[in-house]
Amino acid sequence: MNRSFVLSLALAGISFSQVHDDIMKGATGDWLTYAGTYSGWRYSPLSQITAANARNLVPKWVYHVPNARGLRSSPIVYKGVLYITNTNSVYAIDARSGRLVWQYADPRAQKGGVNRGAAIWADKVYFTTSDNYLTALDRHTGALIFNKKFADVEQGTTSTSAPLIAKGKVIVGSAGGDSGMRGFVMALSADTGETIWKSYTVPAKGEKGSETWGDLIDYGGGAAWLSGTYDPDLNLLYWTTGNPWPDYNASVRPGDNLYTCSLLALDLDTGKMKWYFQFTPHDTHDWDAQSWPVLVDTEIRGQQRKVVLHANRNGFFYALDRVTGEFLRATQLIDKVTWASGIDDKGRPIQKPNSDPTPEGNWVCPSVKGATNWMGHSYHPGTGLLYVLTLEQCGMYYRSAQKPEPMKNFSGGGATEEGGQVLLRALDPKTGKRVWEYPMTGVGRMWTGTVATAGGVLFTGDDDGHMVALDAQSGKNLWHFNMGEGLTASPVTYLIDGKQYVAIASATAVFAFGLFEPAVGVEPPVIRVSK
Secondary structure, eight states: OOHHHHHHHHHTTOOGGGHHHHHHHOSSSSBOSTTSSTTOOOEEOOOSSOTTTGGGEEEEEEEEOTTOSSOOOOOEEETTEEEEEETTEEEEEETTTOOEEEEEEOSSOOOOOOOOOOEEETTEEEEEOTTSEEEEEETTTOOEEEEEEOSOGGGTOBOOSOOEEETTEEEEEOBOGGGSOBOEEEEEETTTOOEEEEEESSOOTTSTTGGGOOTTGGGOBOOOOSOOEEETTTTEEEEEOOOBSSSSOGGGSOSOOTTTTEEEEEETTTOOEEEEEESSTTOOSOOOOOSOOEEEEEEETTEEEEEEEEEOTTSEEEEEETTTOOEEEEEESSSOOOSEEEEOTTSOEEEOSSOSOBSSOEEESSOTTOSSOSSOOEEETTTTEEEEEEEEEEEEEEEOOSOOOTTSOOOSEEEEEEEEEEEEEEEOTTTOOEEEEEEOOSSSOOOOOOEEETTSEEEEEOTTSEEEEEETTTOOEEEEEEOSSOOOSOOEEEEETTEEEEEEEOSSEEEEEEEOOOOTTOOOOOOOOOO
16 A cells, blocks of 8 residues: 555545535536446536547556456546456556556455445445445545445345445446356445335236246346436436346246336435336347446437437447436437337337247357447537447347256356447437447447547447547547457546546456657657547
């Protein structure tokens, strides 16, 4: 731990009680939640880096995260400190220089797995371990404050997402749905880690919605493995749910399988479901709804609405009324969708015959990776556009006759994919139509998210390991940097000492970029940009 840096923070008189107010303001010079704002915009009002000068970006520092292999963490930045997670561990880094301030690795945790990030509240930083412990650390020193178990890993549940904190409640979700478990979202006390409420994503036998299942309802899946968004005015959480189990053999689970592949609107205080919308009833293609629900106020068909936007893995882009859950519109997200001819006026897919998995295999578009996935989208209030990474890819889907066994990692079949093209698409939320698209280089993995800025620059990464800057208005390539390894996380941007930085986790390290600052008499390097 860098004790001199910690002491300098204390002497600066930083009031950590202001974190709540700062989060409510959204992204400013800091980056305080996974998506930058409760509404999920991944947008920053910073404007020092512009479309005119982005070509002068250079690396400022690199921190290599111990034992990292495929980081998926989106950094949190507050008052000069950047927090990044790896499996069962957190690292606090000086956001100016990349120096390590402190590190914490849970000595108790046994199970491995990915972790998508931390959260902060008051004077604590929080993360979940892969074996379902909510861990709270002192933000100054990394000292352990509490470590509370909230689910049993022996029951098939793990934890991978960054927590969301609002009104003193730490909201966490469950992972592990592909093995046969019952998904949930729950709220824990930010002060003690004690459970406040728990809402299951699959109803119990006899409850409303249970008639949409068969005998395997107790292990129906519906994992909630991605963080959600929050509307403070409505006091509603928006949380997506995963696929039903077993994934590909649906003959053992007749019906729509509520509330899998859905968006849930939950009351923050009680966890009570106010409404739900199911994107893919009776899913047979492993198309989790885990893609960010983005909250905007915009015009739909001539009427101003409070809207939640959702780009879904099933190939369609949805707009819903976020007060009532009313279906407003769906448009095609990718060019090739073969399993459905469209979405009807109630929001239900019009499924084509011969599109379910079979023992011999069925060729279906999109592939099992989906038309998009969990990587962060961005909404830019200046351009009015939503930026989404999409994948044009098809694949074979197979069904197994094997008897399903819960918690045995049995999916009821399998899926393969071939080729594929990743495209970053700018969508107009008012119409659902594309404004521009930018094809990415690489092999079609599509795991890097985006961040948009008031400077008119959109940052993302391609599958060749390049950090990329695009013009947010036109999609023109402005700059790229080869990071030397794969990218599976979303970038953020922040301001320190009047200087704007952009940070992103690569497979094994955290990189921070800023504008080139030449010494007196030294000209900046010539950057040649190719598309």
